[in-house]
Amino acid sequence: MLKFGMKNSILPVLALIACISCATDPSSRYPNMVADMDPFSLGTVIVFTDQLFSSKLKPQIAEVVFIPRENLVSLEYRHELVTYRQFWNYLGRQNFISGINQYKDDFSARKLDVKARYTRTRSIYGKIKSKLEWETFKFTTTYKSSPTMELGYRFRPSKGTTPYFTVLQRSAKDESGVMEDSKIESMQVSLYFTRAQGDILSGLFNQDNLLKAVATYGRGTAEPNAPAADVYTKESELEAEEEESTY
Numbered sequence: 461m462l463k464f465g466m467k468n469s470i471l472p473v474l475a476l477i478a479c480i481s482c483a484t485d486p487s488s489r490y491p492n493m494v495a496d497m498d499p500f501s502l503g504t505v506i507v508f509t510d511q512l513f514s515s516k517l518k519p520q521i522a523e524v525v526f527i528p529r530e531n532l533v534s535l536e537y538r539h540e541l542v543t544y545r546q547f548w549n550y551l552g553r554q555n556f557i558s559g560i561n562q563y564k565d566d567f568s569a570r571k572l573d574v575k576a577r578y579t580r581t582r583s584i585y586g587k588i589k590s591k592l593e594w595e596t597f598k599f600t601t602t603y604k605s606s607p608t609m610e611l612g613y614r615f616r617p618s619k620g621t622t623p624y625f626t627v628l629q630r631s632a633k634d635e636s637g638v639m640e641d642s643k644i645e646s647m648q649v650s651l652y653f654t655r656a657q658g659d660i661l662s663g664l665f666n667q668d669n670l671l672k673a674v675a676t677y678g679r680g681t682a683e684p685n686a687p688a689a690d691v692y693t694k695e696s697e698l699e700a701e702e703e704e705s706t707y
Contacts, residue, residue: 492550495528495674502526502533502664502673508624508652509539515617517624517652524664528674533665539649546629547591552609553665556627559585559611560658563625566613567655572623572692574615582628583610592632594646605632605646615692616652622689624652654690 502524508517522537533553535546548556562585566572573581590609595602610628615621629651634644653661663669 490529492531493529494531494671497528497674497677499525499527499534500673500677502670505660505664506657507537509537510650512540517616524661526670526673531670533670535661537651540647541596542647543595544629544646544649545593546609547593548665549590550667552588552590553667555586555588555611556665557662560625560653560655560662563613563658564655567623567690567692570692572613572615574623574692578612578614581614582612582626584613585611585625587611590629592629592646601638602636603634603638603644603646604636605634607632607646614650614652621691623692624654624690625658626653627651654688656688 504521504523506519507522509520511518520537520539522535525534525536526532527534527547531550533548535548537544588609588611590607592605592607593602594605608630610626610630612626612628613623614626615623627650629646629649631645631648634646
């Protein structure tokens with residue numbers, strides 16, 4: 461009986477030790493963790509966004525941050541005085557890489573439809589569910605949502621000579637719980653990428669490159685240069701096509 465009683469008295473102790481071990485083991489809190497490290501910057505990339513009252517795109521410098529404990533990559537940019545942080549998980553990054561590669565193949569094979577409406581092409585390379593944070597000022601309330609990201613392409617200006625790979629960040633309701641019965645939504649924003657820009661971000665999204673970045677963290681990266689536009693058709697060719705069109 462004494463032996464049985466001692467065994468039972470040890471069980472709570474063992475349970476406590478197990479709980480402490482779980483609490484101190486980061487992998488129990490972060491099942492997708494690739495390294496027990498704080499987030500760090502991978503550098504910056506240039507993306508384009510729309511401008512109010514203008515058909516021209518505006519270049520924006522976006523910071524790319526890797527979050528090793530969650531295996532997430534954050535893409536932070538500003539648009540119309542709002543700071544956005546898109547969080548790309550492994551599957552989302554794979555879809556981006558696959559999408560930009562397919563876009564480049566379609567570009568080279570001249571399969572991009574100059575006359576197609578954006579509603580037809582905006583998700584031609586897929587849709588993914590994502591996480592988003594945004595705030596109007598640096599030290600104000602941070603809102604959170606789970607928007608759908610649509611991967612496609614668009615010519616800018618419409619029926620122009622320059623196509624872009626696009627990430628359409630759809631609007632989504634705030635989930636932060638900061639305000640009860642909140643009707644706040646994140647804005648719908650399109651990000652535009654040339655082929656060169658897409659390649660740069662694909663490289664930063666690549667899982668093998670991220671693991672290498674973990675191993676070489678602290679070496680720093682260079683600031684990006686503004687990319688040249690991708691010319692798909694000549695103005696003269698486009699004018700000739702429009703003259704022959706019955707639309």
